[in-house]
Amino acid sequence: MTDRRPQTESELVEFVRAIDVRAPDSLHREVESLIAGRSRPARRRRITGSTGRAVRSFGPARRLAAAGALAAVAAIAIAIAASSGGGHPSALSLRAASALTLRPATTTAPSESNGNRTELVAAVDGVSFPYWGERFGWRSTGARTDRVGGRTVTTVFYADGRGHRIGYAIVAGTPAPPSSGGMIAWRERTPFRLLTENGASVVSWLRDGHLCVVSGRDVSSATLLRLASWGNGGSVAA
Numbered sequence: 299m300t301d302r303r304p305q306t307e308s309e310l311v312e313f314v315r316a317i318d319v320r321a322p323d324s325l326h327r328e329v330e331s332l333i334a335g336r337s338r339p340a341r342r343r344r345i346t347g348s349t350g351r352a353v354r355s356f357g358p359a360r361r362l363a364a365a366g367a368l369a370a371v372a373a374i375a376i377a378i379a380a381s382s383g384g385g386h387p388s389a390l391s392l393r394a395a396s397a398l399t400l401r402p403a404t405t406t407a408p409s410e411s412n413g414n415r416t417e418l419v420a421a422v423d424g425v426s427f428p429y430w431g432e433r434f435g436w437r438s439t440g441a442r443t444d445r446v447g448g449r450t451v452t453t454v455f456y457a458d459g460r461g462h463r464i465g466y467a468i469v470a471g472t473p474a475p476p477s478s479g480g481m482i483a484w485r486e487r488t489p490f491r492l493l494t495e496n497g498a499s500v501v502s503w504l505r506d507g508h509l510c511v512v513s514g515r516d517v518s519s520a521t522l523l524r525l526a527s528w529g530n531g532g533s534v535a536a
Contacts, residue, residue, distance in 0.1 A: 390447030390469065392477035392502055392511065396495040399465025399513040403440025403455050420454055422468040425505050427454045430525060435459055449475070464514030464522065474509035477502055485527040492519045501526045 408420035410429045417426040418438055430436040436456040444451045450470040457463045469475065480493025480500075490503045500513040501522040512526045 390449045390451070390475045392475065392479075392491075392500075392509070393495050394446055395451055395467050395469055395475070395509060395511045396498070396500045396502070396513045398442070398444050398446070398451055398453050399455075399467050399511060400496055400498060400515070401442065401444075401453075401465075404442040405440065407438040407440050408454060409438075418454065420452065422450075422452050422470050423506075423508060425468055425508050425510075427466060427468070428525075428528065430456060430528075433528070434525060436464070436525065439463070447475075462514065462517050464512060464517055464525075467511045467513075468505070469509040469511075472507040474504055474507060477509070483523055485523070488527070490523055490526060492523065 408418040408427065410431065411417040411419050411426070414426075415432070416429055418429050420427045420441060427438075429438075431438070436458050438454055439457045440455045442453050442455075444453070451467050452470070453465045453467040455463060455465050477491060480491050482489045483492055484490070488503060490501050493500050493502075495513070498513045498515045499517055499519045499522055500511060501519065502509060502511045503526060504510065510526070512522045514522065
């Protein structure tokens with residue numbers, strides 16, 4: 299994504315759609331409101347011509363207002379892109395990755411692996427997603443794949459019997475994007491970072507050099523840490 303501002307309404311729509319990571323809802327609502335306002339028919343005023351017949355005209359004030367609205371929407375859209383980390387190959391961050399774990403699934407849930415009862419058939423660069431159904435009661439419900447900052451991020455979603463939902467994201471490629479903040483909890487010589495992002499509890503760590511993120515609303519950090527630190531055979535996936 300470049301720094302060029304959208305020049306037309308169609309360019310603006312494409313610009314907003316190209317934003318990979320969810321920005322604050324307030325910004326999106328303002329963009330949607332302004333776009334809706336541009337889409338509504340303009341209120342025209344009546345002008346009496348030299349023949350005495352009424353002539354309808356938008357007038358320069360209306361055209362200036364429309365241009366101003368488009369400029370405002372463009373400015374807000376660019377703010378959304380900045381707040382979501384878009385626009386630069388190094389934009390993928392822990393915050394951006396955790397935001398993907400809160401988005402809806404776009405594909406069906408991966409099944410349990412026949413060769414390893416602790417894994418699902420889904421994997422990223424050889425790093426498999428865990429099968430938590432039998433041991434913890436968290437079953438895979440769907441998945442999605444996103445492209446952010448030049449990296450592919452695959453997310454598998456899980457749900458428990460009480461309707462709680464979490465997302466488990468693995469970022470393709472190494473080295474892993476840098477992360478900071480929160481607190482560190484050690485499990486079997488592996489550091490897990492615990493923090494809150496986008497109103498959800500987040501646990502992140504590295505598996506074979508790949509950034510992994512588990513996140514969910516209304517799910518405690520202790521629960522996420524317990525799930526994240528369980529790997530093949532019940533050991534930590536380091």
